[in-house]
Amino acid sequence: MKRTVFFISDGTGLTAEALGNSLLAQFEKIEFERVTVPYVDDQERAEALVDRINKASREDGMRPLVFDTIVKKDIRAIISEADGFMVDIFGTFLDPLEQELQASSSYTVGKSHSINNEGNYEKRIHAVNFALDNDDGARTRHYDEADLILVGASRSGKTPTCLYLALQYGVKAANYPITEDDLDDQQLPEVLRSHREKIFGLTIDPERLAVIRNERRPNSRYSSIKQCMHEVEEIETMYRRERIPFMNTTAYSVEEISTRIMVSTGLKRLR
Amino acid sequence: MKRTVFFISDGTGLTAEALGNSLLAQFEKIEFERVTVPYVDDQERAEALVDRINKASREDGMRPLVFDTIVKKDIRAIISEADGFMVDIFGTFLDPLEQELQASSSYTVGKSHSINNEGNYEKRIHAVNFALDNDDGARTRHYDEADLILVGASRSGKTPTCLYLALQYGVKAANYPITEDDLDDQQLPEVLRSHREKIFGLTIDPERLAVIRNERRPNSRYSSIKQCMHEVEEIETMYRRERIPFMNTTAYSVEEISTRIMVSTGLKRLR
Numbered sequence: 001m002k003r004t005v006f007f008i009s010d011g012t013g014l015t016a017e018a019l020g021n022s023l024l025a026q027f028e029k030i031e032f033e034r035v036t037v038p039y040v041d042d043q044e045r046a047e048a049l050v051d052r053i054n055k056a057s058r059e060d061g062m063r064p065l066v067f068d069t070i071v072k073k074d075i076r077a078i079i080s081e082a083d084g085f086m087v088d089i090f091g092t093f094l095d096p097l098e099q100e101l102q103a104s105s106s107y108t109v110g111k112s113h114s115i116n117n118e119g120n121y122e123k124r125i126h127a128v129n130f131a132l133d134n135d136d137g138a139r140t141r142h143y144d145e146a147d148l149i150l151v152g153a154s155r156s157g158k159t160p161t162c163l164y165l166a167l168q169y170g171v172k173a174a175n176y177p178i179t180e181d182d183l184d185d186q187q188l189p190e191v192l193r194s195h196r197e198k199i200f201g202l203t204i205d206p207e208r209l210a211v212i213r214n215e216r217r218p219n220s221r222y223s224s225i226k227q228c229m230h231e232v233e234e235i236e237t238m239y240r241r242e243r244i245p246f247m248n249t250t251a252y253s254v255e256e257i258s259t260r261i262m263v264s265t266g267l268k269r270l271r
Numbered sequence: 272m273k274r275t276v277f278f279i280s281d282g283t284g285l286t287a288e289a290l291g292n293s294l295l296a297q298f299e300k301i302e303f304e305r306v307t308v309p310y311v312d313d314q315e316r317a318e319a320l321v322d323r324i325n326k327a328s329r330e331d332g333m334r335p336l337v338f339d340t341i342v343k344k345d346i347r348a349i350i351s352e353a354d355g356f357m358v359d360i361f362g363t364f365l366d367p368l369e370q371e372l373q374a375s376s377s378y379t380v381g382k383s384h385s386i387n388n389e390g391n392y393e394k395r396i397h398a399v400n401f402a403l404d405n406d407d408g409a410r411t412r413h414y415d416e417a418d419l420i421l422v423g424a425s426r427s428g429k430t431p432t433c434l435y436l437a438l439q440y441g442v443k444a445a446n447y448p449i450t451e452d453d454l455d456d457q458q459l460p461e462v463l464r465s466h467r468e469k470i471f472g473l474t475i476d477p478e479r480l481a482v483i484r485n486e487r488r489p490n491s492r493y494s495s496i497k498q499c500m501h502e503v504e505e506i507e508t509m510y511r512r513e514r515i516p517f518m519n520t521t522a523y524s525v526e527e528i529s530t531r532i533m534v535s536t537g538l539k540r541l542r
Contacts, residue, residue, distance in 0.1 A: 003372070012530040014439075015293045017540075018286040022340060022383035023364055026376040036540050038530050065371070069293060085371045093294055093358055100336070100356045101274070105297040112293035113526035121524055128431045132406075160399045163434055167525070168285075253392055254438070255384035259283040259309050269288075269307050 002031045004056040004064040006084065008049060010071055010109045013038035019089065020067035032065075040070060041109060046078040053082040071109050120170055127166035127173070134174035135159055140191045143174055147267060149195055150175040152202035153231045154222075155212045157249040157257060161202070164254040169262065169269050183234040188242045200261055201239045201246030206232045208250045273302045275327040275335040277355065279320060281342055281380045284309035290360065291338035303336075311341060312380060317349040324353040342380050391441055398437035398444070405445035406430055411462045414445055418538060420466055421446040423473035424502045425493075426483045428520040428528060432473070435525040440533065440540050454505040459513045471532055472510045472517030477503045479521045 005024065007016040013036045024032055035056075040049055057063045066084035068091075070076050080086055094105050115121045134142050136159065143149060148165070150158045150173055158175040165171040182189040192199055204212075206228040213223035221227055239246045245264055249257050262269060276295065278287040284307045295303055306327075311320055328334045337355035339362075341347050351357055365376050386392045405413050407430065414420060419436070421429045421444055429446035436442040453460040463470055475483075477499040484494035492498055510517045516535055520528050533540060 011293075012526050014526060014530075015289045018289045018383070019360065022282075022286045023361070023368060025383050026342065026361075026365065026379060027368070027372055027374050028377050028379070030372060030374060034540075038534060065368075071297065085368075087364055087368070089290065090294070090297075092363060094297065097294060097298070097336075097356075097358070101298055101301060103298050103301060106299050108297060108299070112289070112296050113524055115522060115524045115527075125431055125525075128434065132430065135403075159403065160396055160438070163399065164438060167431070167435060167438065251386060253384055253386045254396075255283050255285060256386075259285075263309060269305075 002033045002060065003062065004033045004035060004060055006049075006053060006056075006064055006066045006068075007034065007036040008040050008066060008079065009036075009038050009069045010041040010075065011038065011069070012113050013069075014113055016067045016069040016089070019069075020065075020087070023067075023087075024065075040075065040079075041072075043075070043078065046075045050078060050082040053079075053084045057083040071105075071107050073107070123170040124167060127170045128163065130172040130174070131159075131162040131166045135162065137176040140174075140176070143191075143195045143198070145172060146174040146195070146198055147171045148173040148200060148261070148265060149192065149198045150200055150202060150261075151178055151192065151244070152246075153178060153204070153209065153228075153235055155209060155216065156202045156204045157254070158202055160254045161249075161257050161261070164258050165261070168255075168258065169267070171262075171267055178231075178235050178238075180231065183231070183238065186234070186238050186241055188238065188244070196242075196244075199244055200265060201235070201244045202257070203232060203236055203239070203246055203248050205248065205250040273304045273331065274333065275304045275306060275331055277320075277324060277327075277335055277337045277339075278305065278307040279311050279337060279350065280307075280309050280340045281312040281346065282309065282340070283384045284340075285384055287338045287340040287360070290340075291336075291358070294338075294358075295336075311346065311350075312343075314346070314349065317346045321349060321353040324350075324355045328354040342376075342378050344378070394441040395438060398441045399434065401443040401445070402430075402433040402437045406433065408447040411445075411447070414462075414466045414469070416443060417445040417466070417469055418442045419444040419471060419532070419536060420463065420469045421471055421473060421532075422449055422463065422515070423517075424449060424475070424480065424499075424506055426480060426487065427473045427475045428525070429473055431525045432520075432528050432532070435529045436532070439526075439529065440538070442533075442538055449502075449506050449509075451502065454502070454509065457505070457509050457512055459509065459515070467513075467515075470515055471536060472506070472515045473528070474503060474507055474510070474517055474519050476519065476521040 009016045064084045067087045069089050154177045162173040165173045209228040210225045280287045335355045338358045340360050425448045433444040436444045480499040481496045
């Protein structure tokens, strides 16, 4: 028995999905069929959506949940006619916010992920390019410009984390893979020493690292559990000796790793 | 006169930020000072946060707005003592959802961006690696595996869009830059012809393209408005001749471009 859930928006639908999914995560035993419908921004689309919600209601034998971040009142009014359980986000919070702020809502559609949102968009795209140009120790001469330099063993999660930090927060993050050559003297690699205050270390359980590496280069020395254990141990020893802040990424998503790095380093979120 | 806004969470804070910012975007004339506090997951942190909210209230001379996605009732109870205007997302929606679903909330903390969320996490990370390996036409032999191949002029927004599609939706997106050599015969480049159904085109206003290219290679032929106009015109002609679906990225963010591509191609969102 599944229950259909609609995330609907006059913009990208990202906010409706984020909010809806965080609420649905509290009901682990129920199976949900998720449908996102972005850009519901005129009467025709709203009416087509009402038909779709009503159809799901008939098919499931119960009314769908509808998470709605539509800004315009007239569009919301059409949607509210559907046979769904409405979680009407703007309808719920906008009136009390207007009162508290003593200001009228501008009812501007689709602002929250737009290019004009606080002029930070270009900074984010620059940060993505920076992360790509300074990935995997490829270039170290731009480290002066970096907000952050992630270090760690190959495949410990540096690159996806740098890209997420760039896209979400506009943080310019370079990354440097620590290899066996770097580990001979248990010291921070020379190229990193003058940037000590920007360095954050990643580590990972050797068993997990071996699984990830095996996807890349199956049955190699690089992927062997022995090699992974050796590298991880040496790298963690170096972090401790050099007092580099670090975290174990094994149990965390890029969103969680990024957020913990932001908290630990005190870097400021862009939006 | 600024107004302080807190986004607080026992997880990453991403949902509180997304919801809060989409509501605040409706009040364009008010200047907000945004503070995100993630991982408020015990009594001590909750009490420290109450002090911080109260301090902001005294300094601003008015109470801050507090967007709160904290799951646990006892932590929320502490926060609600603060001198803030509370937008209590779980408090508002969880009770009615429990009734509608005839189920109890599990009050599980920090689920919505966790690695265990529906087993889709690995797919997203694989998609990021795929995007990096198949960036900028570097390799075309994996196009069979791609969900999508973005094409367009150099610097029209392909790479950041591919990375966003991967990180957010787990879509495996390759990209192929259309160069002058490809444009001689106004046809789709040969390497793309057998993947026609996966191709989506990007275009961009030549003026904007020239600005972006000038940041990369100032005062070059590549960055000249003449060259940008020529390439864009030829590429759009090719898209039309070959009936490639395409969009102009000039006014849109990566979130918006990605969402429009998902709608246009019918690709399924992962979460």
